[in-house]
Amino acid sequence: MKLARDLTCIELVELVTEYLEGGLSAAERERFEEHLGFCDWCVTYLDQMRQTLATVGTLREDDLSPALQNTLLEAFRGWKAG
């Protein structure tokens, strides 16, 4: 069996962002996925990156404090009257 040896793990971890961003060419992507096909460790690495992004996403807050919202509305009214 011939392994896809032309991409190593140390190279793959530098391509992860481009892969997730859809920035790899079709040939590069094929090489990337071929490596994942035989390397569970890199599959784990990619999973960890996806889980990292999910955790980063939980930092999002939806609302400003009511005090700041009020300040902004007052500024708006001042501008409108202005």
Added chain:
Amino acid sequence: MDAEIVEALRAGDEATFAMLVAQYGASMLRVAQMYVRTRAVAEEVVQDAWLGVLRGIGSFEGRSSLKTWIFRILTNTAKTRGERESRSVPFSALEGADDEPAVEPDRFQPEGRWAGHWAAPPTPWSDQPENRLLGAEARHVVEKAISELPPAQATVITMRDVEGFSAEEVCNVLALSESNQRVLLHRARSKVRRALEDYLGED
């Protein structure tokens, strides 16, 4: 759609203004905090930015999206304020050396048949106790890791992965090329992953 919002804002429609504040206010506050020291100052930056939006809306030409335009005003306001606090950051430059690997090189085989393959491979996080990655502690680890990044990396990962901006929006707001944006994002994500790995590896 932008055109209708711009029209309503010019006409002084308060509901439209409140809608925009609800939509972008929290993101603006978070991004502003990348440039200034305290949350209180960041709140002032957000206020000043909105005043800038209102003053400028009359001459907004729609050459960029309204969102991009608002966040450009925000980042310019924050930058000026940060400079006054002598916290100015050389932003468009790619910070750090080129050799900033995603993973420490000593975790790979240095030579032999398996050169460049994992020597100390990552272990699956799915073995972790349930929800450890989504808990308050993990959030704290991520927040700390982002705060320790060089400013441009911190700003890019915050806009992309916390606030959900597209790559194109980030490039337009921060005046970055597509490839610089991606390099900054890659370095930032790699370091945050590492921080989580360190955290989850502790017992």
